Amino acid sequence: MAFGGATKPVSELMFNKYDKDKNGTISRDELRSLCYDMGYYLSNDELEWACTLIDKDGNGKIDYKEFADWWKTSSRFEHIRMPNAYQTQLICYIAEVFRSYDKHNHGRLNKKEFEKMRKDLIRHHIIDEHEHQACQFEEIDRGHDGSINFNELIAWFKDIGVLDQIGIHSS
Numbered sequence: 001m002a003f004g005g006a007t008k009p010v011s012e013l014m015f016n017k018y019d020k021d022k023n024g025t026i027s028r029d030e031l032r033s034l035c036y037d038m039g040y041y042l043s044n045d046e047l048e049w050a051c052t053l054i055d056k057d058g059n060g061k062i063d064y065k066e067f068a069d070w071w072k073t074s075s076r077f078e079h080i081r082m083p084n085a086y087q088t089q090l091i092c093y094i095a096e097v098f099r100s101y102d103k104h105n106h107g108r109l110n111k112k113e114f115e116k117m118r119k120d121l122i123r124h125h126i127i128d129e130h131e132h133q134a135c136q137f138e139e140i141d142r143g144h145d146g147s148i149n150f151n152e153l154i155a156w157f158k159d160i161g162v163l164d165q166i167g168i169h170s171s
């Protein structure tokens with residue numbers, strides 16, 4: 001920024017470099033190869049989790065905006081690290097609750113289903129009724145398709161710090 005505008009941001013250079021098939025999105029394999037080149041080999045599970053975090057609208061592709069968002073996080077490889085035991089337990093539980101409200105097994109919840117799930121999560125003290133009341137369905141629905149998928153839910157939890165809080169107690 002300080003040296004003026006001729007150069008592209010690093011995130012864009014990286015995105016273009018690793019979008020090997022030039023389709024404008026980073027696939028799982030392309031992400032794996034990027035991480036590997038940077039010294040972080042991801043197993044299949046780790047790659048799956050990294051994609052859940054980076055592909056925030058859950059459409060199965062990492063677009064440039066999602067990539068740049070991730071790239072600018074201060075510790076980007078730490079950010080996509082596999083959850084610890086407590087977080088894993090929490091995420092499994094959340095996935096279970098999510099699935100139980102996904103009556104049609106579509107992998108996403110409509111507004112009504114989501115509101116029911118939110119009440120359930122409040123009841124189980126995973127989210128706080130007062131603190132997280134302001135979060136609007138429309139904001140959580142990043143892909144704007146009128147439903148919330150698991151990636152969007154996890155992205156929301158990341159935003160409101162639900163997953164981080166648990167992490168603090170574990171180390």
Ligand SMILES: [Ca+2]
Nearest residue numbers: 019023025027
């Ligand atoms: Ca690609």
Ligand SMILES: [Ca+2]
Nearest residue numbers: 055057059061
């Ligand atoms: Ca996406």
